[in-house]
Amino acid sequence: MNIWKRPFIATMTALAVIALAAHGQGSSAQSRPLAKTDAVTYLFPAQVSVTAGKPSPVALHFRIAQGLHINSHTPSEDYLIPTTFSIPDGAGVRLDAATYPVGTQMTLPADPTTKLSVYTGEFTIQARIVATPGNHLVQAKLRYQACDQNQCLPPKTITVPIDVIAK
Amino acid sequence: MKSFFVRRNTLVLTAVVLILAIFAWAGWANWEYRKQAAERLLAGAGQGELVPAPGSGTPQYVSPLSSKPAPAFALEDLTGKKVALASYRGKAVLINFWATWCAPCRLETPWLIELRNKYAAQGFEILGVDTEGDDLQKSDTAGWAKDKAAVGKFVTEMKVPYPMVVDGDSISRDYGGLDDLPASFFVDRKGIVVAAQVGLTSESEIEGNIKKALNQ
Numbered sequence: 001m002n003i004w005k006r007p008f009i010a011t012m013t014a015l016a017v018i019a020l021a022a023h024g025q026g027s028s029a030q031s032r033p034l035a036k037t038d039a040v041t042y043l044f045p046a047q048v049s050v051t052a053g054k055p056s057p058v059a060l061h062f063r064i065a066q067g068l069h070i071n072s073h074t075p076s077e078d079y080l081i082p083t084t085f086s087i088p089d090g091a092g093v094r095l096d097a098a099t100y101p102v103g104t105q106m107t108l109p110a111d112p113t114t115k116l117s118v119y120t121g122e123f124t125i126q127a128r129i130v131a132t133p134g135n136h137l138v139q140a141k142l143r144y145q146a147c148d149q150n151q152c153l154p155p156k157t158i159t160v161p162i163d164v165i166a167k
Numbered sequence: 168m169k170s171f172f173v174r175r176n177t178l179v180l181t182a183v184v185l186i187l188a189i190f191a192w193a194g195w196a197n198w199e200y201r202k203q204a205a206e207r208l209l210a211g212a213g214q215g216e217l218v219p220a221p222g223s224g225t226p227q228y229v230s231p232l233s234s235k236p237a238p239a240f241a242l243e244d245l246t247g248k249k250v251a252l253a254s255y256r257g258k259a260v261l262i263n264f265w266a267t268w269c270a271p272c273r274l275e276t277p278w279l280i281e282l283r284n285k286y287a288a289q290g291f292e293i294l295g296v297d298t299e300g301d302d303l304q305k306s307d308t309a310g311w312a313k314d315k316a317a318v319g320k321f322v323t324e325m326k327v328p329y330p331m332v333v334d335g336d337s338i339s340r341d342y343g344g345l346d347d348l349p350a351s352f353f354v355d356r357k358g359i360v361v362a363a364q365v366g367l368t369s370e371s372e373i374e375g376n377i378k379k380a381l382n383q
Contacts, residue, residue, distance in 0.1 A: 079317065081268045110274050110367055145268055151347040151366035152269040154300025 039068050039146035039153055042160045043122070052133040052166035055096045060085065060125045060160065062142065068153075069118040070144040072103025076117045081145035081155050085125050092136040093164050099126040109149060131166035138162045230343055230352065230363035237262065237354045238341035242296065242332035245319050250332050252294065257356055259286075259380035261293045261373075264335050264342065264350040266300060267317040271367035272349040276325050278370040283329050286377055290356065295327065298335030298345055353380040 043061040050056035064070055071080045087095040101124060103117030125142075140160040146153045232238070237260075241251035252260070263279060265272035283293045297318045303310045315333060322331050339345040342352065353362040353376040362376040 077270075079267050079273075079321075080270070108270060108274065108367075110271070114270070116270065147270065150271055150368075151349070152266070152271060153347060154266070155268065 038158065039065050039156065040070060040142065040144055040158060041065075042142070042158065045162065047163040047165065049165045049167065050129065050131055052131055055128045055130050058127045058129055058162070060127055060140075060162075061122060062125070063122045064120055064146070067148050068146045069106065069116075069120045069148070070146045072117040072119055073100035074103065074117060076105075076115055080116070081143070083119065083142070083144045085127060085140065085142050085160070087129070087138060087140045091138045092134060093129050093131045093138045093166075095140075096128040096130050098128070101125070129164065131164050133166050136164040136166065138164050230360065232343065232352065232360040233363060235360055236358050237352060237360050238338065240338045240341070242334050242338070244330055244332050245315055245322065250294070250330050252354075252358075255292055255294070255354075256358055257290070259289075259291045259356055259377065259382075260354040261291070261377060261380070262296060262342075262352040262354060263293055264296045264298045264339070264345050264348060264352075266298050266348050267314075267321055268299070269348045273321070273325075275349055275367055275370075275373070276327065278373060280325065280328060282370070282374055282377055286381065289381055291377060291381055293329040295329060295331040296335035296338075297331065297333045298339060298348060300336055300339075300345075300348075303334075303336075351376075353377065355380045355382060 041063045043063055045058070045060075048056075048058050050058075070083055073082050073084065075082050083100065085095070085098050085100075087093055101119065103119060105115045106118050106120075107113070107115055138161070140162060141157050142160050143155065143157040145155040237252060239252055241249045241253075244250050252262070261279070261283075265276075279293055279295075283291065297314070299314055301310075303314065311333075318331060318333060321327070335345070342350070347365050349365075349367065351364045351373070352360050353364075355361050361379045364372065364376065
């Protein structure tokens with residue numbers, strides 16, 4: 001049986017192909033880049049294995065978008081928002097301590113006298129965590145406030161997802 | 168002969184069901200795509216863009232509010248008194264969105280003070296709008312008290328002579344989202360936005376836009 005001799009089936013098949021093609025066009029338009037990008041991206045680790053109940057070091061790596069800077073953990077002015085890492089209570093994992101990198105000194109072109117303490121590019125926070133036995137998907141938080149040379153973005157808190165396996 | 172018809176009917180039925188399933192899936196996928204496209208459009212609505220300035224080619228911020236009436240608002244000042252934009256009708260107004268944590272905002276403040284004092288006699292005023300962007304809830308009285316204290320400290324330190332209101336976040340959407348600070352809107356005596364700036368520019372550029380608002 002040649003189905004192409006059957007007008008109904010042939011029409012339906014052709015319409016289905018057209019529908020699929022139309023959907024394909026829609027999908028490609030959807031992949032356009034977003035106008036806004038996150039100033040800070042968490043890089044790694046996605047998973048860590050630690051000894052349960054003991055303080056364990058974890059190095060957390062982040063990247064700041066090109067052209068932007070964020071305040072260090074110890075900004076030079078008290079009105080600036082410091083970069084802070086935290087782990088919410090009840091996650092089975094506690095943040096025992098966090099050591100932040102020393103900020104790089106920079107000045108804005110419009111004010112060469114004021115030195116700001118900032119992070120640019122990639123930076124690492126040395127965290128020490130204590131976990132109860134088990135597998136914990138921790139939704140840690142990084143709060144920061146980013147600027148470029150002339151303008152600032154509002155403060156933001158991003159989630160830092162870490163799978164903590166404590167044995 | 169009977170089995171041939173049964174086989175053919177089964178084949179046709181299977182094909183129809185398959186095609187209908189493909190249609191349903193394509194329809195759902197298209198609906199999903201359109202919904203996401205609409206959300207993207209909505210998110211981008213009202214946001215300005217950088218376009219080359221005539222002659223110089225230097226990127227210049229163009230607000231979608233340009234040549235349109237400035238969106239009305241009434242916000243509390245540091246004493247809790249409501250300050251409405253409408254009460255400035257007849258004056259040229261610079262609406263300056265800023266935040267205490269924004270270093271470029273602080274840098275332009277002395278220029279704003281100087282220009283405000285220079286043009287005040289000609290019917291010019293600045294309205295400072297504190298826009299912290301930290302999602303303070305209305306019920307967070309401690310948070311608002313802290314915010315007002317920080318703004319008050321800045322106003323006192325800088326001897327800011329113009330009115331300062333808080334909770335700019337509540338009107339940020341009307342003014343294009345205000346993803347970047349500082350952001351300034353220059354409104355003429357009729358309440359029309361004649362120019363807008365985002366980011367730290369220069370005192371002369373701000374002055375040029377004030378003159379536009381004053382129609383000089």
